[in-house]
Amino acid sequence: MKNPGYKTVSGFVMLKRTFRAFRSPLPVFYQNVADYGNPYAIKILKNQLAIFTSRPEIIQHVLQKNHRGYEKSDIQTKQVADFLGRGLLTLEGKEWLRQRRLIQPGFHKEKIEGIRSIMEETVDDYLQRFSKNYSGKTVNIHEEMMSLAFYIVSNSLLGTKISDRDIHVMRYGVDIAQTLVVKLIRLPFFAWYYKANGSYRRAKNAVGHAQDMIMSFVQKRKDEGGEHNDLLDMLIHSKYEDTGETMTDKQLLFELMVMFVAGHETSANALTWTLYLLARNKDILNKLRSEVDKENSNYLRQVIQESMRLYPPAWITDRVALEDDEVSGIFIPKGAMVINLIYAVQHDAEYWPNPEMFDPDRFHPDKVIKPYTYLPFGGGPRLCIGMQFAMMEMEIALKEFIKRFDFEMADNRPVELNPLITLNPKGAVNLKVRALHTN
Numbered sequence: 439m440k441n442p443g444y445k446t447v448s449g450f451v452m453l454k455r456t457f458r459a460f461r462s463p464l465p466v467f468y469q470n471v472a473d474y475g476n477p478y479a480i481k482i483l484k485n486q487l488a489i490f491t492s493r494p495e496i497i498q499h500v501l502q503k504n505h506r507g508y509e510k511s512d513i514q515t516k517q518v519a520d521f522l523g524r525g526l527l528t529l530e531g532k533e534w535l536r537q538r539r540l541i542q543p544g545f546h547k548e549k550i551e552g553i554r555s556i557m558e559e560t561v562d563d564y565l566q567r568f569s570k571n572y573s574g575k576t577v578n579i580h581e582e583m584m585s586l587a588f589y590i591v592s593n594s595l596l597g598t599k600i601s602d603r604d605i606h607v608m609r610y611g612v613d614i615a616q617t618l619v620v621k622l623i624r625l626p627f628f629a630w631y632y633k634a635n636g637s638y639r640r641a642k643n644a645v646g647h648a649q650d651m652i653m654s655f656v657q658k659r660k661d662e663g664g665e666h667n668d669l670l671d672m673l674i675h676s677k678y679e680d681t682g683e684t685m686t687d688k689q690l691l692f693e694l695m696v697m698f699v700a701g702h703e704t705s706a707n708a709l710t711w712t713l714y715l716l717a718r719n720k721d722i723l724n725k726l727r728s729e730v731d732k733e734n735s736n737y738l739r740q741v742i743q744e745s746m747r748l749y750p751p752a753w754i755t756d757r758v759a760l761e762d763d764e765v766s767g768i769f770i771p772k773g774a775m776v777i778n779l780i781y782a783v784q785h786d787a788e789y790w791p792n793p794e795m796f797d798p799d800r801f802h803p804d805k806v807i808k809p810y811t812y813l814p815f816g817g818g819p820r821l822c823i824g825m826q827f828a829m830m831e832m833e834i835a836l837k838e839f840i841k842r843f844d845f846e847m848a849d850n851r852p853v854e855l856n857p858l859i860t861l862n863p864k865g866a867v868n869l870k871v872r873a874l875h876t877n
């Protein structure tokens with residue numbers, strides 16, 4: 439047989455490591471790369487291959503150059519769609535393209551500018567309350583950023599200020615669904631157990647309440663009529679090229695649910711890690727404070743970019759080969775899963791000298807970045823549709839936070855990674871905060 443260009447190890451031989459990988463996938467990846475090379479493959483169920491890599495040319499090939507030859511795995515589509523429905527994140531092929539074409543224009547930079555004021559108001563409200571509750575105290579900033587990001591995504595998507603009570607219902611539904619999806623992805627064989635012990639039913643109920651709430655906002659908007667020129671208007675009124683029809687309510691709901699999930703925890707984690715890095719790098723925080731109101735300064739953006747290099751919220755993504763394929767001497771058989779370690783390519787010393795150092799100057803506009811060595815928002819046609827949205831919300835939130843508060847780590851313990859679907863911190867991220875001036 440032809441040399442496939444990588445070593446294949448049986449999942450059985452690696453049983454111990456494979457189990458360890460459920461708890462700490464990144465060290466296991468690095469150990470396997472050291473032992474077997476990059477890429478390496480593991481034989482999983484029914485002889486299917488999982489090819490793990492952090493080589494930019496392979497990642498670029500599957501996500502972009504030959505994207506037609508690949509689709510997302512069932513893990514990313516079916517498991518998630520079971521709870522959220524069939525929207526952009528979970529669709530494939532023609533159905534995906536039709537939705538993407540319909541929705542994409544609403545997420546362009548100029549369109550997103552239209553919701554800037556609602557993001558600013560949401561951040562302002564939140565930080566005023568935050569100041570009252572926490573100034574002079576120690577706070578788990580991850581909890582707070584999760585909550586802030588949920589307010590931003592809800593108000594921005596639904597185009598209105600939503601009450602705390604309604605936010606609570608929606609967040610409960612989204613969170614409980616996400617928790618179960620994480621469990622199912624990690625231990626798919628336990629699906630029967632979650633069904634038997636009622637977790638499934640409870641999650642479905644909570645999601646149902648969240649969906650009813652979301653639809654009541656959609657209905658209210660439809661009843662009101664008029665032009666709002668925001669994301670919700672766009673989702674309600676955009677027409678498919680082929681039929682000239684708008685989305686059904688069911689499809690609209692699926693898309694909104696997908697956006698809540700895709701846009702909430704990712705941004706919250708990015709904000710948390712950025713504040714963590716700033717708390718540990720006072721010189722950079724001071725520089726940011728001095729630059730943040732300068733008209734042409736790019737530093738705020740650079741800080742966020744560098745934080746997402748060190749801590750990419752979407753740290754991993756996969757694709758399955760639809761046909762036999764080859765790239766850079768690597769043979770990818772039909773049905774093989776290619777697992778792209780976004781985290782690892784962004785920490786590779788070959789492309790990022792002194793990779794563990796937090797250095798926002800790496801993203802100075804004059805610097806050239808090699809393709810697919812930096813991809814926090816993915817790449818190719820399935821690039822994150824919410825990229826401009828996320829950058830805008832993070833810039834607004836971070837700018838306001840550093841202007842209103844001084845903060846430092848409550849203890850010197852480095853925070854460890856907890857790579858679930860997104861790259862969470864393990865345990866609390868405790869910051870001591872102090873308001874710089876009262877609002």
Ligand code: HEM
Nearest residue numbers: 526527700701704705751752755815816820822823824828
């Ligand atoms: C820092 C924040 C965010 C990060 C790091 C992030 C990252 C990503 C990545 C890597 C993908 C591609 C996954 C793949 O190819 O397998 C993706 C897709 C997606 N993201 Fe984001 N995202 C963020 C925020 C958002 C926001 C705010 C929204 C919506 C409001 C959003 C909506 C989506 C959707 C709908 C998709 C699927 C697009 C498609 O397949 O056509 N994301 N995101």
